[in-house]
Amino acid sequence: MADIKLSGIKKSYGKAEVLHGIDIDIKDGEFVVFVGPSGCGKSTLLRLIAGLETISDGELQIDGETVNDMTPSQRKIAMVFQSYALYPHMTVYKNMAFGLTLGDKGPLGGLLGGGENKKLIDEKVQKAAKSLKLEDYLHRYPRELSGGQRQRVAIGRAIVRDPNVFLFDEPLSNLDAALRVNTRLEIAKLHQDLEATIIYVTHDQVEAMTLADKIVVVNGGHVAQCGSPLELYHHPANKFVAGFIGSPSMNFLEGTITAVHAGSLDVLLDYNNSTASIPIHPDETKVGDKVTIGIRPEHMKEGNDQSFKLSAKVNVVERLGEASYLYLENGDNDPLCVKTDGHSTTKSGNKVELCADFSAVHVFNAEGNALARTTSDEKYIAPQLSA
Amino acid sequence: MRLSKRVGPLGVHAVLMCYTVIALFPIYLVIMNSFKSKKGIFRDPLALPTGTTFDLVGFEKVIARSSFDVYFTNSISVTVISLIFVLLLGAMAAWALAEYDFPGSDMMALYLAIGIMIPIRLGSVSLLKMIVGMGLVNTLTALILVYTAQGLPLAIFILREFIAQIPNDLKEAARCDGVSEYRIFWSIILPLIRPALATVAVFTMIPIWNDLWFPLILAPSQETATVTLGIQQFIGQYVTDWNAVLASLTLAIVPILILYVIFSRQLIRGLTSGAVK
Numbered sequence: 001m002a003d004i005k006l007s008g009i010k011k012s013y014g015k016a017e018v019l020h021g022i023d024i025d026i027k028d029g030e031f032v033v034f035v036g037p038s039g040c041g042k043s044t045l046l047r048l049i050a051g052l053e054t055i056s057d058g059e060l061q062i063d064g065e066t067v068n069d070m071t072p073s074q075r076k077i078a079m080v081f082q083s084y085a086l087y088p089h090m091t092v093y094k095n096m097a098f099g100l101t102l103g104d105k106g107p108l109g110g111l112l113g114g115g116e117n118k119k120l121i122d123e124k125v126q127k128a129a130k131s132l133k134l135e136d137y138l139h140r141y142p143r144e145l146s147g148g149q150r151q152r153v154a155i156g157r158a159i160v161r162d163p164n165v166f167l168f169d170e171p172l173s174n175l176d177a178a179l180r181v182n183t184r185l186e187i188a189k190l191h192q193d194l195e196a197t198i199i200y201v202t203h204d205q206v207e208a209m210t211l212a213d214k215i216v217v218v219n220g221g222h223v224a225q226c227g228s229p230l231e232l233y234h235h236p237a238n239k240f241v242a243g244f245i246g247s248p249s250m251n252f253l254e255g256t257i258t259a260v261h262a263g264s265l266d267v268l269l270d271y272n273n274s275t276a277s278i279p280i281h282p283d284e285t286k287v288g289d290k291v292t293i294g295i296r297p298e299h300m301k302e303g304n305d306q307s308f309k310l311s312a313k314v315n316v317v318e319r320l321g322e323a324s325y326l327y328l329e330n331g332d333n334d335p336l337c338v339k340t341d342g343h344s345t346t347k348s349g350n351k352v353e354l355c356a357d358f359s360a361v362h363v364f365n366a367e368g369n370a371l372a373r374t375t376s377d378e379k380y381i382a383p384q385l386s387a
Numbered sequence: 388m389r390l391s392k393r394v395g396p397l398g399v400h401a402v403l404m405c406y407t408v409i410a411l412f413p414i415y416l417v418i419m420n421s422f423k424s425k426k427g428i429f430r431d432p433l434a435l436p437t438g439t440t441f442d443l444v445g446f447e448k449v450i451a452r453s454s455f456d457v458y459f460t461n462s463i464s465v466t467v468i469s470l471i472f473v474l475l476l477g478a479m480a481a482w483a484l485a486e487y488d489f490p491g492s493d494m495m496a497l498y499l500a501i502g503i504m505i506p507i508r509l510g511s512v513s514l515l516k517m518i519v520g521m522g523l524v525n526t527l528t529a530l531i532l533v534y535t536a537q538g539l540p541l542a543i544f545i546l547r548e549f550i551a552q553i554p555n556d557l558k559e560a561a562r563c564d565g566v567s568e569y570r571i572f573w574s575i576i577l578p579l580i581r582p583a584l585a586t587v588a589v590f591t592m593i594p595i596w597n598d599l600w601f602p603l604i605l606a607p608s609q610e611t612a613t614v615t616l617g618i619q620q621f622i623g624q625y626v627t628d629w630n631a632v633l634a635s636l637t638l639a640i641v642p643i644l645i646l647y648v649i650f651s652r653q654l655i656r657g658l659t660s661g662a663v664k
Contacts, residue, residue: 050563052562052563071565072562072565073562073563073565073566077563078563078564079563085556085557085560086560087557089578098566099564099565099566157560161564161565
């Protein structure tokens with residue numbers, strides 16, 4: 001088990017730089033999730049940590065040791081691939097044991113044997129198989145297994161190696177929805193049992209929120225924000241993170257600052273020409289600045305008993321049972337979304353009144369960076385979780 | 388619509404059957420006539436052997452009057468050893484060309500592929516000179532070297548394509564497992580390209596087995612003659628011993644048929660299924 005430290009990691013392919021200086025600290029035993037849209041560089045980052053790609057610039061340390069030039073096995077990492085990458089001509093048992101049957105030692109790079117002794121290997125494989133409920137499948141071939149079973153074999157192959165760090169590359173994206181939830185729980189449990197450092201890459205923010213101790217949001221080769229799931233949810237550092245974390249995603253409305261007070265801002269909204277007084281640290285903003293305000297669908301409700309009021313026509317209603325999502329007319333922009341009670345009788349075409357608490361509103365400046373909120377309402381700030 | 392649906396496959400099968408008959412007919416003639424007496428062969432070459440025309444004299448002659456066993460051993464050892472070299476070296480070269488990006492790798496692949504387009508027989512004179520220079524005339528080694536060179540271009544070309552199709556994740560998973568590059572080649576790549584190896588083996592083996600040219604110019608001695616060369620002694624300018632020729636041809640089919648059966652069993656499709664996704 002080990003700490004991992006990335007400092008100024010860069011990666012370029014020819015002239016195209018895809019990672020522009022990544023700094024992340026990962027503590028021993030932490031479950032870290034890299035999340036971001038496709039093509040943001042999160043998988044590349046994982047492959048750099050794994051040693052499958054060379055680092056163009058910067059330093060990668062595992063357990064205090066610089067590992068830039070080490071091979072994947074020297075780094076003592078184990079990787080679970082999106083495609084599982086099981087050896088098709090080997091049984092489940094052999095798939096798991098294969099990495100153990102050979103050492104780096106010996107002539108021709110272990111071609112003629114070496115590695116650990118058979119009894120020890122057998123013990124490890126049986127133990128891993130038991131914890132993953134694979135005992136009955138040890139003598140089957142990968143093609144004879146279902147997707148979920150293959151996934152477990154891939155995880156088993158990582159476990160038997162007893163690595164310092166587990167790397168998961170979108171391991172659930174090939175599974176169907178129900179199996180995905182199960183496997184997600186299994187992975188969470190695995191983390192508790194093994195107390196291992198895990199780095200997990202996904203584009204699914206629900207997986208990130210549910211699994212992570214720490215989420216690293218990657219966007220365009222930069223770290224957009226790094227923090228616990230609730231920190232990211234309640235205190236997004238910028239518009240990108242605000243929109244990416246949370247489902248359905250945050251609503252954004254354009255506006256202009258009309259007055260700056262100590263501890264709050266008045267913003268004139270383009271949407272309905274109303275003024276909102278938002279508890280925000282004004283920072284360096286001044287009157288006339290363009291800003292974007294953000295508010296989560298679940299922080300809005302039907303009615304008019306809260307400070308921030310809107311009225312709009314409902315285009316689409318999605319009824320999920322426990323809640324209904326109203327999608328509202330918003331000109332050419334993305335429709336606004338409101339999470340309302342499951343018993344709401346609002347129909348599409350209706351005009352509704354909506355309201356929210358000013359404390360729930362986020363404000364982003366023209367560069368997309370969040371302005372610090374001054375609210376002390378517990379509903380809208382991240383709770384302190386004891387470690 | 389329905390009719391054309393039925394006629395389609397029927398037509399295809401009719402064409403294929405025709406081709407099969409045409410292709411197999413000479414072989415049928417050879418095998419059938421090898422069991423007939425000389426009179427039987429000439430009186431009615433298309434008839435099956437009957438009680439009066441059935442004769443094993445051809446086989447008796449071949450076995451008694453020539454060193455057929457020597458030819459056979461020569462042919463088999465030349466074919467098998469060349470085959471091993473072609474497959475092993477071909478697969479190794481293909482792996483290197485497919486997997487590692489080194490300066491000039493594409494040029495190297497192209498250079499090797501040129502060998503497919505230029506018949507090796509064009510270089511017979513220089514080859515003979517080289518073999519003489521190395522003092523390998525009338526040895527099986529000379530044949531093995533030439534056949535290995537002859538088989539490599541196509542082997543590398545085909546195997547490289549196959550290796551390139553093996554999912555990258557498999558190799559990377561192996562690298563994460565701490566598997567050495569040699570071991571990846573032996574334990575993962577080779578088993579996965581078995582169908583391709585079998586195809587290449589069949590394509591390589593038949594021209595080697597059937598070749599008359601190189602045995603004739605490089606190793607014509609009695610001790611190093613191959614089956615195709617050995618049979619020539621029954622074909623004279625004025626008299627041809629058809630019984631013996633047909634019998635030896637029939638015998639010559641057997642080993643290559645056995646090898647073919649062995650390789651064709653490897654041609655199982657979908658071997659990689661279950662590897663990824």
